[in-house]
Amino acid sequence: KAMLEEMGSTYMMINGSDESGIDVLRTKIKNFASTVSLEGGRKFLIIDEADYLNPQSTQPALRGVIEEFHQNCGFILTCNYKNRIIPALHSRCKPIEFIIPNKQKPQLAKEFYERLVGILKQENIGFEQKALAEVINKHFPDWRRIIQEVQAYSHSGSVDAGILVDLERKNIKELLPLLKRKELNNVRRWIVDNMDNDPDRLFRNIYDIMFDSCELNSIPNLVVLLGEYQYKSAFVADQEINMFAFLTEIMVQVKFK
Numbered sequence: 001k002a003m004l005e006e007m008g009s010t011y012m013m014i015n016g017s018d019e020s021g022i023d024v025l026r027t028k029i030k031n032f033a034s035t036v037s038l039e040g041g042r043k044f045l046i047i048d049e050a051d052y053l054n055p056q057s058t059q060p061a062l063r064g065v066i067e068e069f070h071q072n073c074g075f076i077l078t079c080n081y082k083n084r085i086i087p088a089l090h091s092r093c094k095p096i097e098f099i100i101p102n103k104q105k106p107q108l109a110k111e112f113y114e115r116l117v118g119i120l121k122q123e124n125i126g127f128e129q130k131a132l133a134e135v136i137n138k139h140f141p142d143w144r145r146i147i148q149e150v151q152a153y154s155h156s157g158s159v160d161a162g163i164l165v166d167l168e169r170k171n172i173k174e175l176l177p178l179l180k181r182k183e184l185n186n187v188r189r190w191i192v193d194n195m196d197n198d199p200d201r202l203f204r205n206i207y208d209i210m211f212d213s214c215e216l217n218s219i220p221n222l223v224v225l226l227g228e229y230q231y232k233s234a235f236v237a238d239q240e241i242n243m244f245a246f247l248t249e250i251m252v253q254v255k256f257k
Contacts, residue, residue, distance in 0.1 A: 017052035033069040051079035126158035
């Protein structure tokens with residue numbers, strides 16, 4: 001955005017996780033890409049989190065839109081997981097990866113740790129060094145998320161080992177309304193954000209919190225599904241797919257209070 005604004009280009013930005021359906025492509029994207037810029041020159045469409053666009057419908061259709069309007073409109077796709085972008089789109093885009101070299105990661109984490117310690121001391125908030133280091137290690141290099149999590153927990157007066165348990169339970173509680181409303185895309189996004197947790201611990205936390213959130217006659221289904229997919233997690237090649245299959249079955253078979 002900053003570069004396009006500096007160039008004085010006309011652009012539009014959409015979020016692929018919020019607007020992932022084919023209707024957005026048929027209306028919003030096509031309407032923008034097909035019209036001429038008032039300033040002259042090419043327009044640009046930024047699709048943030050493009051890896052959340054539906055790979056069966058929206059992504060294949062986007063390929064045709066890029067080919068049809070490429071002279072009038074440039075397309076910039078950002079993503080966290082490039083393997084979720086179909087090959088047809090890969091071949092029509094120039095990939096640019098923003099990667100932190102492995103040799104620089106320890107130094108960056110150390111500098112951020114020192115910065116965070118400085119903030120906590122300035123605010124007179126106590127902290128345990130090990131707990132703070134584990135939070136940074138868990139979410140590195142998502143600095144904004146680290147600050148948000150530490151800030152939220154620090155209201156208790158200090159940052160200690162309890163923050164790790166608190167983070168896990170809070171994340172599960174954020175999942176519950178998504179399952180109730182059957183928000184498939186947001187459930188998938190939740191999985192991506194939480195797959196850095198140990199799968200066994202994740203299943204246990206889901207059990208602890210969901211047990212009291214389900215209708216009584218749905219508890220047997222919940223327990224059976226938990227046991228089945230926790231067992232599978234020891235053998236599957238892709239933990240994310242296994243977790244997505246589990247939560248999809250939860251949405252189908254379990255009724256919530």
